Amino acid sequence: MSRFPPISGTGMIIDGKALASEMEAETIARVEKLAAIGRRPGLATIIVGENPASAMYVRIKHSACDRVGIRSQTVRLPEEARIEVILETIKGLNEKDDVNGILLQLPLPRGRDPAPAMAAIDPAKDVDGFHPLNMGTLLAGAERLVPCTPKGIIWALERLGVDLEGKEAVIVGHSNVVGKPLAAMMLNRNATVTVCHVFTKDLAAHTRKAEVLVVAAGVPGLIRGDMVRTGAYVFDVGINRVGDRTVGDVEFDEVLVVAAAVTPVPGGVGPLTVSMLMSQTATAAEMQMSSEER
Amino acid sequence: MSRFPPISGTGMIIDGKALASEMEAETIARVEKLAAIGRRPGLATIIVGENPASAMYVRIKHSACDRVGIRSQTVRLPEEARIEVILETIKGLNEKDDVNGILLQLPLPRGRDPAPAMAAIDPAKDVDGFHPLNMGTLLAGAERLVPCTPKGIIWALERLGVDLEGKEAVIVGHSNVVGKPLAAMMLNRNATVTVCHVFTKDLAAHTRKAEVLVVAAGVPGLIRGDMVRTGAYVFDVGINRVGDRTVGDVEFDEVLVVAAAVTPVPGGVGPLTVSMLMSQTATAAEMQMSSEER
Structure with a gap:
């Protein structure tokens, strides 16, 4: 995990590639176990x-x-x-x-x-987790195959030692792919969850309260430094082309000095999502095998 | 709709029985149309x-x-x-x-x-809306058969002329029966939604911001007058036995003078839930007929 000179937060850059490699190491072990049989x-x-x-x-x-x-x-x-x-x-x-x-x-x-x-x-092969049966099972609190971006974020929070129970979590964006399933996953872990979006009247009032902030709005630079709580964990799901650069929804340099940790774009949530897809493909194979045995 | 002398809110008692009767009148018309064929x-x-x-x-x-x-x-x-x-x-x-x-x-x-x-x-006969396929379809934004208590509340808000888009909505309780499906339904209508529960650190800080407040915690008297925003719409889902009385989760007399409108217990959300079950049974019958025709 690389670090940046802290000012008011601890200014850690969450190295999505490094975390993704850790996840892939686990997946490789599971894949080889399956390959061996x-x-x-x-x-x-x-x-x-x-x-x-x-x-x-x-x-x-x-x-x-x-x-x-x-x-x-x-x-x-x-x-x-x-x-x-x-x-x-x-x-x-x-x-x-x-x-x-x-x-x-x-x-x-x-x-x-x-x-x-x-x-x-x-549904047993739905590694993206978008099948309504898998989405409903998720909403009801039993997570099997679930959307990869939210699950990657949950996985990273666990790795970073952030226990969601009782935390103030704010999600910006209420898509079917990220915002809504992530809200369900965070509620399943007993976070207090607020979901904001383009219709929210006072976005900053919510984001400033967030101990965990996930931004998936598709608006470059939407989240400025003064919109983030000191010591927050910030996940930037945005992937926006601005000129010839790829940027997220978070004004990275500003937020880095306030937050405990922030994901960069690129190199943050993206690699976590791809590695989670690998992990879920292994999970699907494992589940299919155990259902055959029954 | 009965009214109560207003002090700072408008102090309207939301008459669940009267609203339920309106809904049942609509259902009777649909049922008779089905019966006629x-x-x-x-x-x-x-x-x-x-x-x-x-x-x-x-x-x-x-x-x-x-x-x-x-x-x-x-x-x-x-x-x-x-x-x-x-x-x-x-x-x-x-x-x-x-x-x-x-x-x-x-x-x-x-x-x-x-x-x-x-x-x-x-799933086509799941009038309670608890089947994971129906829950997932709900989470993805297409509502067919959905849990009756949340849908009854949404229906009542529409009847009361409250447009959820952009509203600050706070739900207390994150059960599979009420809190989680209601959060999904409110997000589908573009409210800013916060879900609180027993792990929430500062409940009052959230409830005081709510323009629409739904309480489904099962804790008698949990919501006091000073926890409610002036002019809020408050739905009390709680059904608690205290001695020989049935009370909700909301301290009714205190909240009535602050809120725009409050549901009483009994006679509020309960009748709406039962009538919504009737409406959904008619919906199920209609959907089954149209799927046969295909």
Whole structure:
């Protein structure tokens, strides 16, 4: 964990890459245990069309597969593929024994609703955790396969020794991918949770109270230094292109001197998310094996 | 809507019975439309053992069925019924065409985990909204069959003309039945939502900010007048026996003079919940019909 000269906080930069490597080391051990009994996990990604950002994310995920020893395959569908074709592709992968995890790369091209596609993925292979059955199980407090970004943040907080019970946690952004599932996960750990978003009247009044602050708004520089409580743990989920730079939603330099610790962008939440996807693919393979044994 | 002499709020007592009657009038119209084409909705309740409170709740629900013209039936299982027997009973009701809604009265007797039983109910007949598929669909923002108490509160807020978008909403209690699903429903309507509970360090600091305050803690008199913001809408979900009286979680007389409006206990959230169960039974019957037509 690298450190920065502290002023009022302790100014620690949360090294997402280093934490992700620790997580991957655990995953490698689990993958090799599975491989030793002929059950090396496999991840299949469906990518529809030619979105360059999607292509990049898929490359990043599959390169993580290579690092941890998970087999990966990509199913490419043309830009104009109808929803029926996407659903058929998913059904085919649901039935393949050597595919333990299925990833539908979002967004789908215009006019194709992702909801029925996500609901078509076998919940036991839903390594992204977006299937409504997995989301509902999460909301009810039993976490199995859950969205990777929130779970990566929860994992990092545990690693950093932050016990969420009784903590004031504030989430900025109420998306289905980050904000809402993270709120459920934090409530399951007995944090006091506030979810803010674009309709919130006084954002700073909330963020200033946060002992744990997670920002997933997609607005560059939204969170300034004076909006952060001294000693807070700050996770920046934003990935924004500003000119030729990639920046988060947090004004990093300002917040670093106030907070106990902050994730940078890039190199913070992103690597944690990718490594959590690897971990969940291993989890899916383990769960599928134990359900066969029953 | 009855009114009370206002001091600093407007001191309105939210008449849950009157609102419930309005909702039931709507439900009666829907039920009669279904009955006219030979599809009068039916609700089946499974009750395990002899819990007197459960017996009372089932009586209240079935008397509501009588009022709105929904057929009701009760399946009584003995106290010692094993989980397998409960699951078989549910499967039988799932297959019956004249049962549109299935209610498993909770709590189950000791040693029987309700989770697999709730997950065994056909999601299309899950009028209590506790099936993980319905909970997950709710969390993802598409509300179909959802828990009745939160939905009753949302319905009442709409009736009272309170638009949740941008409102500061605070929920006290993070149960699967009320707090967590209500938080999801309020986020779906773009409120800023804070969920507090027994682990919250400074409850009053949160409740004093609430424009909409929902209390479901099961602690008599938890919310005092000085913990409520002037002009707040306050919903008291608590049902506590104190001596021979039934009281809520809100110190009613103190809060009434501060708030814009408060639900009493009894006669507030309770009747709304029961009427919402009737409404959802009609919804289930309507959805089942339209899915047959497809």
